[in-house]
Amino acid sequence: MSDYAKPIPTPSEDSQPYWEAARNHELKLQQCAACSAFRFPPAAVCSECTSDAYEWKPVSGKARVFSFVIYHRAYHPGFKEELPYVVAVIELDEGPRMLSNVIGCKPEEVRCDMPVEVAFEDITDEMTLPKFRPA
Amino acid sequence: MASLKDKYAIVGVGHSALGKVPELSDYGLQVMAVKAALDDAGLTKNDVDAVITHSHLLGAVRVHHQNLSERLGIDTAFGVSLSAGGATSCLMVQVAAAAIEAGFCKTVLCVHGDKGATRKTPGRGEGGGEFGPEYGLYGAAGQHAFGLTRHMHEYGTTHDHMGAIAVACRKHAQLNPVAAMQADMTLEDYHNSRWIVWPFHLFDCCLRSDGAAAVIVTSAERARDMKQKPVHVMGMGRANNSRGYIHGDHMTELGAKESGAHAFAMAGLTPKDIDTAQIYDCFTYILMATLEDYGFCKKGEGGPFVSGGRIELGGELPTNTSGGMLSECYIEGMLQIVEGVRQLRGECGPRQVKDAETAIISGNGGNAVCHSTLILRN
Numbered sequence: 001m002s003d004y005a006k007p008i009p010t011p012s013e014d015s016q017p018y019w020e021a022a023r024n025h026e027l028k029l030q031q032c033a034a035c036s037a038f039r040f041p042p043a044a045v046c047s048e049c050t051s052d053a054y055e056w057k058p059v060s061g062k063a064r065v066f067s068f069v070i071y072h073r074a075y076h077p078g079f080k081e082e083l084p085y086v087v088a089v090i091e092l093d094e095g096p097r098m099l100s101n102v103i104g105c106k107p108e109e110v111r112c113d114m115p116v117e118v119a120f121e122d123i124t125d126e127m128t129l130p131k132f133r134p135a
Numbered sequence: 136m137a138s139l140k141d142k143y144a145i146v147g148v149g150h151s152a153l154g155k156v157p158e159l160s161d162y163g164l165q166v167m168a169v170k171a172a173l174d175d176a177g178l179t180k181n182d183v184d185a186v187i188t189h190s191h192l193l194g195a196v197r198v199h200h201q202n203l204s205e206r207l208g209i210d211t212a213f214g215v216s217l218s219a220g221g222a223t224s225c226l227m228v229q230v231a232a233a234a235i236e237a238g239f240c241k242t243v244l245c246v247h248g249d250k251g252a253t254r255k256t257p258g259r260g261e262g263g264g265e266f267g268p269e270y271g272l273y274g275a276a277g278q279h280a281f282g283l284t285r286h287m288h289e290y291g292t293t294h295d296h297m298g299a300i301a302v303a304c305r306k307h308a309q310l311n312p313v314a315a316m317q318a319d320m321t322l323e324d325y326h327n328s329r330w331i332v333w334p335f336h337l338f339d340c341c342l343r344s345d346g347a348a349a350v351i352v353t354s355a356e357r358a359r360d361m362k363q364k365p366v367h368v369m370g371m372g373r374a375n376n377s378r379g380y381i382h383g384d385h386m387t388e389l390g391a392k393e394s395g396a397h398a399f400a401m402a403g404l405t406p407k408d409i410d411t412a413q414i415y416d417c418f419t420y421i422l423m424a425t426l427e428d429y430g431f432c433k434k435g436e437g438g439p440f441v442s443g444g445r446i447e448l449g450g451e452l453p454t455n456t457s458g459g460m461l462s463e464c465y466i467e468g469m470l471q472i473v474e475g476v477r478q479l480r481g482e483c484g485p486r487q488v489k490d491a492e493t494a495i496i497s498g499n500g501g502n503a504v505c506h507s508t509l510i511l512r513n
Contacts (some may be wrong), residue, residue, distance in 0.1 A: 041266055067284045
């Protein structure tokens, strides 16, 4: 039994392959077979051209912090120990944006447009979270 | 289709007790607001043939137009519940006008109210989900705060600018006896208020309130013979950044840009023609970004624009003259319409904007993506 106290993602039919790749410390996104756009969050069709043909492809894990906030209150008891913590909108070099944490530096050192790279955190035997650290 | 400019009017507004009202249910608050609005309009419930409500509550109970109509004892020709978050308020008035224009009904009650202060709401973060809760993203404050961080980065916007908004709303609240927040607030008090989610201080965030408000819409033709001097709907706009606040420049350019452009074009006005603004201020930043997107100043110049008393009573653009959701009461934008109407009727006493003839009202919500705009005149 894990003593991990924070919420554990509940993958959907669409996102299962994303979380399976993360488990293997790989960041994979769907790439549209018609227009080559990468997309996130996972979805059955391309958000640019609506094609339903795609492949799960590894991406570089290189990114920048588009914007961020610093939580000073825990709205879930699992985050109490971590205060203050950073939640960021991460823009991957391949284009899509996702929410994640910036780790490996102090919250006050985080800046918009700061280069970051993916870092995987195994939270249970079955689940790994992609996070980002200064590159 | 011909323009609907000036074809529809608001003929009654009202609200329930505001603030902390533990003795009334959500429906109780709503029917009290309806009674006040009917009385204000000089109408009875039998004069109303349509009900539009907001389809969600902060609590577990969902209010639908049927439930409210049942309590009011009204069979409606047209009834619908809308879900556009904080944009629902102004959108209700627009759907009312469109429904009357389409011949669905004649006189429409638009109602919303909730128990944000004294209801025990379900805890955030309970249940499943992905791409947010696991990283500790909770609540509306976090989602809206990304926009201010980016705005600060791109344009040099500061906490002093946000503080100017909080202080202006507080000063206005002190002229409004039903406003919840009556204590003095200085810029220093703003800076000293605790962090909720950086870059938002406590005083960047709106209140949680009990309360309901109702607005009655009918044709300008019918409005002519009614009790109140009608307040005409000159302009209507709506637009949604539905790809999400995370997409493109959506966190710094709200749906307000397109929504405001529609409303100004319909009204045949420009920002210079507006006497007072009642802006959806769930957070200070959203008020500033909305004023930019409406064209009161250029994108990026909102910080200096809101400073120096420009948005205070006596300034160039008296904004949120009731104290807004930051210092009066939070009913997801409904009281912004009520205050706009009252200003145009000249009913606001010590906080009256002198000779106010035009008002712009905004709604913004649905995870910071939906926007709606009204331009009203007397």
